[in-house]
Amino acid sequence: MTLVSELHQDHVNLNKLLEILDKKVIKLKAGSRPNFNLMADVVGYIAKYAEGYHHPREDKMYAFFKGRSNELDDVMSQCEDQHRVLKGSTQTLLNTIDGILHDAVVPMNDLIEQLAAFVINEKVHINFEETEIFPVLDHVATNADWEKVEKELPVESDPLFGEKQAEEYKALYVELMRDINS
Numbered sequence: 001m002t003l004v005s006e007l008h009q010d011h012v013n014l015n016k017l018l019e020i021l022d023k024k025v026i027k028l029k030a031g032s033r034p035n036f037n038l039m040a041d042v043v044g045y046i047a048k049y050a051e052g053y054h055h056p057r058e059d060k061m062y063a064f065f066k067g068r069s070n071e072l073d074d075v076m077s078q079c080e081d082q083h084r085v086l087k088g089s090t091q092t093l094l095n096t097i098d099g100i101l102h103d104a105v106v107p108m109n110d111l112i113e114q115l116a117a118f119v120i121n122e123k124v125h126i127n128f129e130e131t132e133i134f135p136v137l138d139h140v141a142t143n144a145d146w147e148k149v150e151k152e153l154p155v156e157s158d159p160l161f162g163e164k165q166a167e168e169y170k171a172l173y174v175e176l177m178r179d180i181n182s
């Protein structure tokens with residue numbers, strides 16, 4: 001798998017969870033009571049995977065290609081800003097859910113708003129990379145570049161991490177589907 005195809009696969013997987021969370025927002029707005037533990041697990045998983053693994057890999061890739069073209073520099077720096085904003089809003093949402101799990105009184109509307117913003121921001125960001133960055137990168141980067149950058153960012157450099165994530169992802173996905181259909 002190439003680096004970009006690996007990042008793309010991450011996007012596909014994250015989007016699947018975001019789609020279900022999107023449905024969850026609609027259900028919550030209609031008055032259904034959430035399973036807070038499951039919500040904490042899913043948002044926590046996305047935070048851990050996106051902030052802890054996926055975005056750092058992208059940031060390193062963007063750093064490698066900095067200075068190649070103004071167009072690419074512009075979209076890459078927008079993207080790095082988005083990574084920073086997402087980190088903050090994800091943490092805010094995680095804190096809110098954690099507060100609820102520890103009996104803090106949080107208006108349901110606040111939670112719904114934060115969750116809806118989280119889902120939209122993540123989706124917009126993924127879409128931005130897929131449509132504004134990857135195609136430009138494809139245009140700018142040579143095979144020699146990819147060889148070099150992939151040596152610096154080996155795919156599946158930590159197979160145990162990958163395997164653990166895959167297991168966790170599958171289990172969460174099944175549980176979310178069950179929850180949304182109940």
Ligand SMILES: [Fe+2]
Nearest residue numbers: 055058083129
């Ligand atoms: Fe990203």
Ligand SMILES: [Fe+2]
Nearest residue numbers: 054058126129
């Ligand atoms: Fe991404």
